[in-house]
Amino acid sequence: MADRGEDQDAEVEDELYEVVDITDYARRHQWWSRVFGNNSGPIAEKYSVATQIMMGGVTGWCAGYLFQRVGKIAATAVGGGFLLLQIANHSGYVQVDWKKVEKDVNKAKKHLKKRANKAAPELNSFIEESTEFVKRNIVLSSGFVGGFLLGLAS
Numbered sequence: 001m002a003d004r005g006e007d008q009d010a011e012v013e014d015e016l017y018e019v020v021d022i023t024d025y026a027r028r029h030q031w032w033s034r035v036f037g038n039n040s041g042p043i044a045e046k047y048s049v050a051t052q053i054m055m056g057g058v059t060g061w062c063a064g065y066l067f068q069r070v071g072k073i074a075a076t077a078v079g080g081g082f083l084l085l086q087i088a089n090h091s092g093y094v095q096v097d098w099k100k101v102e103k104d105v106n107k108a109k110k111h112l113k114k115r116a117n118k119a120a121p122e123l124n125s126f127i128e129e130s131t132e133f134v135k136r137n138i139v140l141s142s143g144f145v146g147g148f149l150l151g152l153a154s
Contacts, residue, residue, distance in 0.1 A: 049139050056143025063144075064151020 047055070088094040134141045 052137070052139040053143040056140040056145075057147035057150075060144035060147025060149075061151040061154075062147075064148035065154060066151075067148075068152050068154075 085094065085096075089096050
């Protein structure tokens with residue numbers, strides 16, 4: 001009899017649990033709906049055109065300005081390094097084996113070509129996602145591009 005009571009308890013416990021299909025749940029309850037509310041979607045649905053252009057322009061200008069500053073610093077550092085290397089080479093402080101440098105550069109090129117072919121699917125999917133974002137938020141993207149160009153010029 002005790003065996004039969006345990007079987008009934010096991011059946012009752014099995015009935016209490018509900019099987020949840022996680023993929024269906026994820027489709028119905030998206031994380032951005034909880035974070036941003038149910039009215040979250042493309043920016044074009046939430047803000048006016050003027051606001052979108054302003055937001056895109058300001059963020060684009062900031063990105064362009066930073067890109068300009070960091071680019072100048074990087075170019076100065078790389079160019080200065082090559083200049084110092086050439087001065088040291090001509091002064092006799094450093095002896096550069098240019099044949100070995102050329103050999104190593106060619107080996108690196110081959111290695112990069114092999115890795116570039118493997119990374120192509122991820123890159124293509126990123127490009128497709130970016131293109132979709134730009135299409136959905138064309139006004140914001142236009143403001144960003146204009147602001148970026150202004151940031152580069154300032």
